[in-house]
Amino acid sequence: MLTNISGFPEFLPKEQIAFNKVIEKIKEQFELYGFIPLDTPAVERVATLLAKGNDSEIYGLHRLAGDEGAKEKALALRFDLTVPLARYVAQHYGQITFPYRRYHIAPVWRGERPQAGRYRQFYQCDIDVVSVGELPLIYDAETLSIIYNVFKAIGVERFIIKINNRFLLTGMIKSFGVLESSVDLVMRTIDKAEKISKDALDNELRNYGISQINTEVLSGLIAKRLTNKEWIEYLESIGSNEEFFKGVEELKKVMKFLKDFGVQDQYIQIDPTLARGLNYYTGTVSETRLVDFPELGSVCGGGRYENLVGSFSNKRFPGVGFSIGVSRLIPKLIEFGVIHANQETTATVLVSVQDPALVPFYIKIAKTFRIKGVNTEIYLSKASLAVQMKYADKKGFKFIIIANQLELEKQQIILKRLSDGKQTLVTINQAIEIIKGA
Amino acid sequence: MLTNISGFPEFLPKEQIAFNKVIEKIKEQFELYGFIPLDTPAVERVATLLAKGNDSEIYGLHRLAGDEGAKEKALALRFDLTVPLARYVAQHYGQITFPYRRYHIAPVWRGERPQAGRYRQFYQCDIDVVSVGELPLIYDAETLSIIYNVFKAIGVERFIIKINNRFLLTGMIKSFGVLESSVDLVMRTIDKAEKISKDALDNELRNYGISQINTEVLSGLIAKRLTNKEWIEYLESIGSNEEFFKGVEELKKVMKFLKDFGVQDQYIQIDPTLARGLNYYTGTVSETRLVDFPELGSVCGGGRYENLVGSFSNKRFPGVGFSIGVSRLIPKLIEFGVIHANQETTATVLVSVQDPALVPFYIKIAKTFRIKGVNTEIYLSKASLAVQMKYADKKGFKFIIIANQLELEKQQIILKRLSDGKQTLVTINQAIEIIKGA
Missing domain, CATH: 3.40.50.800 (Anticodon-binding domain)
Structure with missing residues (x-):
């Protein structure tokens, strides 16, 4: 009874003060670009949450007092901040000015197994730009440039923003003769390529009907180490279909815009095999890793989605957004002295x-x-x-x-x-x- | 599916920006006095929550995915910020410097019936000072003076801080020959005196064995309109027991300290019948009401507790604290133009x-x-x-x-x-x- 629950971390005063300072800096950066705060309730309808995914780790709510329990089973805690954004935009679109630039810094909850040592409550810092009808590609670069500036502002200097465009990847996979229904599965395979052997990868790819020559192309893509300039040249040189070239073209434009926004090239790494989850994203996708803390994995991810609200509305709301996972990141930065946690008071x-x-x-x-x-x-x-x-x-x-x-x-x-x-x-x-x- | 759930309010952009600005000001005031942030997880063990109350409106958690459900039934959402503070202090007291001055601004959840039109998620802004062993009475006045300054800082000018000391009230009730076990029930009756007729009140009081003369004293207390100075003189003049006089003495001291802290007398109203909930508080109790918005009821309440952690520890942790309920307050202030909500951007x-x-x-x-x-x-x-x-x-x-x-x-x-x-x-x-x- 005397401990907080595993997976629901809390800080001692010094760490909490340091954590809040970082959150404050992130918020300051978001507002420097005119993003406005959103704070939806922690609770959504189960139906809303399930419409956007099939997360078996959602926490449902019930009332402790017996007979009311069942009635509340339609309510659950949000597992991310994107589903609430989608519901909010669909619900209030008549009262929101578009392009809608919102940030949301708040906890989310996932019913992970405690023994896995993963967090069951953690904070996300999201920015998204959502429009009605069309949203120019330059917003992909603007939001990414903000992420870049956020990491600099909180004192992280050595990070790599991996970037890709899903049209490129899906186009290529389709050009290999993979069935439309298997494209996602192939992407999932490519996504885990880092963790399996080349042979295992080639085998899996062949199982989806990809010829030996094409598996070589794909595993070649994974192994290749090129500069961003070389990647663009290489991608333009390999023949594929229209979808692929659309992806390359978008990637090229985003890279050019990133330069306009002052993002230095050495922080960006084109990775044509980056898939970033499934189904959800359409064009630009991106993940950020810290050079000095590879064990953290991706600390920021996101991308472009054709239609945020999907099943919630018959209007089209394209958007682009990124999410920084701060609950693991900040304690690590404190642990390694990147961020100092030496004050147990807010007073001078x-x-x-x-x-x-x-x-x-x-x-x-x-x-x-x-x-x-x-x-x-x-x-x-x-x-x-x-x-x-x-x-x-x-x-x-x-x-x-x-x-x-x-x-x-x-x-x-x-x-x-x-x-x-x-x-x-x-x-x-x-x-x-x-x-x-x- | 397209709406947020009743009782779980959310704001449109302009209101959210205004709301956040007020929260920012409250936080700024708390930190001006050296209070430090605390942010415990939203989720506590059911056992922890029930140890401090018997709230039948607690939201328990279960996993949507079937068989894991039962395992999670030991978890629930917090219904206030005091129970988590008590658990936190008991758990981490070896790593906290006392007197521990913390603030906590965060949502809490209560499974109210939706049709009652009450919030099921709302924000509280709490400050508490907690010590080990002894905590001088001057902290009661300091924390109250901060609440006073917070209301001024957010632009509320017309408010009344009602103040009392529970020793005074319990002492008097006991002196009337009421059984120890009925003292709380009598307090509950006095607490609702505003809402019932004098006859009904007198009847109820007599049912607890209070004599006609004494019910007259009590209902006289409720009806009396005195200045703070007159109240102290009057209370000192009426004979009662030691507990009563201890209460009067403490109240007198807190009033003197409030003056030292620059709190103007016209904002303070001694109310010897203010009981402020049950069981929990011991000495000082207080409630704040807005003169222009009586329909909001008490927008800030709190007081002194002999031992915060109670059943969680065998050490004694006296404390004093107050909680501002902002989820109803701020929208009202926006509605009436006390706070302006006219920007849909954070950019200039x-x-x-x-x-x-x-x-x-x-x-x-x-x-x-x-x-x-x-x-x-x-x-x-x-x-x-x-x-x-x-x-x-x-x-x-x-x-x-x-x-x-x-x-x-x-x-x-x-x-x-x-x-x-x-x-x-x-x-x-x-x-x-x-x-x-x-």
């Missing part, structure tokens, strides 16, 4: 209480600090100055204020900087200047 | 696209703006300038940038202010100055 200053009779004066000092925007705590529990110092050190305050009758009579306070223990006798206004300049 | 500037060939230049302009911290969107869909203007107007941008080959050759852009349509031909840097000064 601790006003110590030397003389309980002077508390009204300490409160006034704190008030003056706060008016100037300096986050300030007063130590109101009974404790010696030594204990208060220790508290300030432990929690990571930058300054502590010490004052007794003598100082206050002269309208002065002692400002102690905790990094080096330096003490200065100053007026309250001087203290604020020093604190704000620190 | 829209860079229009006049000539698709110039997009790389528009991107550069936007980039320069963003580096200076100006939230900027580029209109990347194909549309006439008139359509782009309309979009900017509708979403509430403050400025729109217009530039074609001619202007860009001279390193100039047209900056149009949307409030009055004023256009100026300026350099990018001049534009940034004007935008930031606006």
Whole structure:
């Protein structure tokens, strides 16, 4: 009873403060590009959730109190933020201005088996641009460029954004004579190519009726290491069908737009075998991996979908979006010192209480600090100055204020900087200047 | 399938942006006082939730996929943020620095009957100070003063903080010869006194064995309209038991501390009959009502508890805390114009696209703006300038940038202010100055 449940992680204060700072930075980046917040309820109708997938790991709701239980079985927790977006757009499209640029930072829930050590609640940071009718390809590049800037902004320097276009892949597979109904299965095979041997891969591909020559082309694609420029040239050189060339053309355009958006080429890696899940995406697909933490796998994924709302509406809502999985990412960045988690307080200053009779004066000092925007705590529990110092050190305050009758009579306070223990006798206004300049 | 579920409200973009701004202000106030964020998972063990209450409206979880269902029945959604705090403190107390000052802004879930028109998901903004062993009474006043400052900060001027001390009330009830086991029931009766007639009240009180003279004292207390000073004098004048006087003494001290914290007396209203729920609270209790929106009832409540963690630990963790219910409050403030919801964008500037060939230049302009911290969107869909203007107007941008080959050759852009349509031909840097000064 005394522990949180496995798979439902929570942070200690220092980590929580660091986590929130990163989320704040991500939000700031999203808003810098004019994305607007969305916050749908955690709960959707089961029918809504199942319309967009067949996730057997959805958490349904029931009321603990007996007989009402059944009635609530039509409700469940969302497993991603895209289905709620689809439902929201379909429901409110008359009251939304398009192109609709929304971000959504919130937890999602998946009924994973606890023993697998996977999270059952985790945060996603999503951005999507959704339009009615048409959505130009340049938005694929814009959203990707925001993801690029987000990683830079949170202090991650070594990452690779893999990019592909599904038309290219599906076009090629179809050109190999694979049945329409098997295209997804072949893609699934290619998706796991990293994890199986070349022989096993070739065997599987042949089972779908792909000739030896063509399996060689495919496994060649997987093994090839080319620069982005070389990939485009190579892809343009190999003959295939119209769908394939549409994919290559779109990929080329997105690469050009990415350059316009200032995304440096060494962060981008064309990968013609990247499939990114199934069914859902149509054109551009992308995954981001951190060079120094390959064990995290893809920390950001997404792409273009022809019609977001699908079965929910008869209007066409094309969109493009990406999702950053922060619940694994941020703790890793903290663990490796990319992000510092060394403050157990949101305040800069601790006003110590030397003389309980002077508390009204300490409160006034704190008030003056706060008016100037300096986050300030007063130590109101009974404790010696030594204990208060220790508290300030432990929690990571930058300054502590010490004052007794003598100082206050002269309208002065002692400002102690905790990094080096330096003490200065100053007026309250001087203290604020020093604190704000620190 | 096309609607969100009743009782699980969601906002349109303008309202969501306004809602988030208020939440941001509340968070800012909490941090100004050095409160630190906590974010426990939405899910707790059923046993943990039931240990602190007997809420028949708890949502339990099960997996949609059949046979795993039963295993998950030990999990449920939290119905408040206090139980998770209690569990968190009991679990992690060795790694938390006390006094622990945490805030928690997050949704909670209650399985209300939909037809009652009550929310089944709503946000709470909680602050609590929790200590080990002792927690001085001054924290009751400090946390209340923060609530006071929060309401001022979000633009609510006309509110009343009702305050009482439960020792006072329980002491008096006991002094009337009521059985220990009936004290809570009598409090519950007094709690609903507003809604029933004086005769009905007197009858109920007499049923608990309270004499006619004493029911007169109690219903007199309910009817009395005194100033805070008069209340203290009156309460001190009426003889009762030790528990009663302890309550009066604490109330008096908290009132004095509130003055030290700069809380103006006219916002505070002593109400000796305020009971604030049952069992949970011990000393100080408080409820806040908005003068202009009495229909909202209490928008903030809380108080002091002798031991937060109760059955979870054998250590004693006294605490004091308050919870603001924002899900009903903020929409009401928007509806009545206390809070403005007139922007459908987080960006200040829209860079229009006049000539698709110039997009790389528009991107550069936007980039320069963003580096200076100006939230900027580029209109990347194909549309006439008139359509782009309309979009900017509708979403509430403050400025729109217009530039074609001619202007860009001279390193100039047209900056149009949307409030009055004023256009100026300026350099990018001049534009940034004007935008930031606006």
